[in-house]
Amino acid sequence: MVLNDLIQIKERELASRKKYVLRCCMAAGCMSSNAQSLKDELEKAVAAAGLKDEVEVRGVGCLKLCCQGPLVQADPAEILYERVKPEDAAAIVAALKGGQAKVSQGDLNHPFFTRQMSIVLANSGIVDPERIDSYIAADGYLALRNALREMEPKEVTDTIVRSGLRGRGGAGFPTGLKWGTVAKSTGTKKYVICNADEGDPGAFMDRSVLESDPHAVLEGMALAAYAVGADQGYIYVRAEYPLAISRLQTAIKQAKQYGLLGSGVFESPFNLTIDLRLGAGAFVCGEETALMASVEGKRGTPRPRPPFPAEKGLWNCPTLINNVETFANVPAIVRNGAEWFAGIGTEKSKGTKVFALAGKIKNTGLIEVPMGTKLRDIVEDMGGGAPDGGTIKAVQTGGPSGGCIPAGSLDTPVDYESLSKLGSIMGSGGMIVMDQATDMVDVARFFMEFCMDESCGKCVPCRAGTAQMHHLLSKIVARKATAEDLAKLEELCDMVKHTSLCGLGQTAPNPVMSTLRFFRGEYTERLQPDTLGRPGTESAVPAGSRAT
């Protein structure tokens, strides 16, 4: 494979484009609403109408408005059909050449679509995730070719540094800095790992990216491997995502056949093997050291850092771990330049962020917006507000490690710093909207139950602390708690946050702390008077001795 081959494939692919295209969403959301048989019916209808030479039925990735699936988009007329049934196939095909199909149509001029800015999802809903040619036609693998043949590894890292890309897994560590550290680490063997263990309940961005554009992730990993000097990559993906797994397998196979993975990629001395590793349902494996233990086939328990994975990671070799979305940003950055990417977003948070918008909101689905977009714009304009005349009470970001942002703070711009100021985190991108009917104490209890179940049990603060906090929260929900219990809960939050070994424990109190901060009334109104008439006890730990 050389540049000419890429260009040829692209030209061949573009030349074979037909006049009309019916793009069928084949991501997991629509697939579970019978999208496969819909696509089969559309193909049959096209054949029956004798339009095979003019109409292409293309299975594509996520078309974003998941709540209205299965979705079909007709081009070039740009009509989005919603909740399409297999019986509607003939009508849709007939309407291609003018006329109206009696199928519910979505409004593509709605802010939900118009306010999106696609970098990570640029190919989502456009390319066929199961055909590498389709990705190459969208300038896929061009960035990898240019990097391998025209750039030094250091230049690639520098490009990422200058772009200002930060880790999309949640913490927002500068990606370029991480790459630079791994590149500088000594060692003959280095690894690149893609963290696709999307454990946050209510988050499905990474799954959609993997299902819609697996090659972008592979290309991003290959660029990273070249930059840091690795020749083996692993994608750690949840076993709960069978469709993502099969698309990744297909993508890896095709890339190998084209010589885009394996030895001598693009006829350069660069070699790269990428293997899949399946998770087995452990939330803690999203933590990087636990994830590496799991890749090694062990129990997924974290270990103290330092040494950081960049120095001693998988099998004690320098290892680069990035999230799916981070890798998916890389090809576009290398292709369009660091300055282009750095021009998007806010001063400290560059680029875009993909969010999975769900919960009590009209338009559920996948959105990608520039950093710095106001939460209100996302929730009210794009999401359409709460359904059935409800009012939005809070927006939860960051899953069990994040917090609830009250409706009063909806004018906050979405970037790493602003969200952490509110006691939440950017997180991986789950955004759950809650309305007036949602009980915030119960939500806090829900997340604590999650953390309690998912605690790996290695360190005491997390193992015992989450169980105790859950007990106290259940007591408050059941209206059996006293002010003393609430004080104890707050003390425990502080203790678990500061003494746990890994991110799971350190962030487990976040949902409690943020709901206490903004919705304290919901806690205190349930408290019972201390019937034993005990004097208000002070904390057992003397003030000032705790870490702050």
Added chain:
Amino acid sequence: MPLSLPKDRTKRVAAVMEHASGDKRFKILETHMKRHQYKADALIEVLHKAQELFGFLDNDLLLFVAYRLKLPPSRVYGVATFYHFFTLKPHGKHTCVVCMGTACYVKGADRVLAAVQDKAKIRPGETTPDKSVSLLIARCIGACGLAPAAVYDGTINARQTPESALQQLKGWLTNGSE
């Protein structure tokens, strides 16, 4: 095998290997292990395959895997029990997985779960005494656009209500105890 193994254990391993030689599924598993070159780090992949073939992981199966991958049985058992995805008990004829992710939860998945629990008289993770239905909860199946979602025998069903869940269960339960 290490030489220090107690005699009854060697006997047990021999019995397991004897049993395995007559079962085709063990051969498939063996091929899978060979593809991973019997490497210890492939343990989780091997357990995935084993569960796919047998439905659940019993002690003999774990012992077989341990012996073949040259790992201590404690390590294999430790890994199998650490991850939620692996089950050491057989499931019922039908499985009902209620998604309890955040999006499903705020849209009433807890009511769906409660209805199923009441009807089948089992708690999550349990199977009805007649082995007809297993009830499981999922942390998030990533179908948040379809909340609240439930998976019946591997098929995702969108926008569940307590009524729709009970409707689904009806057919399964009447085949069994009721």
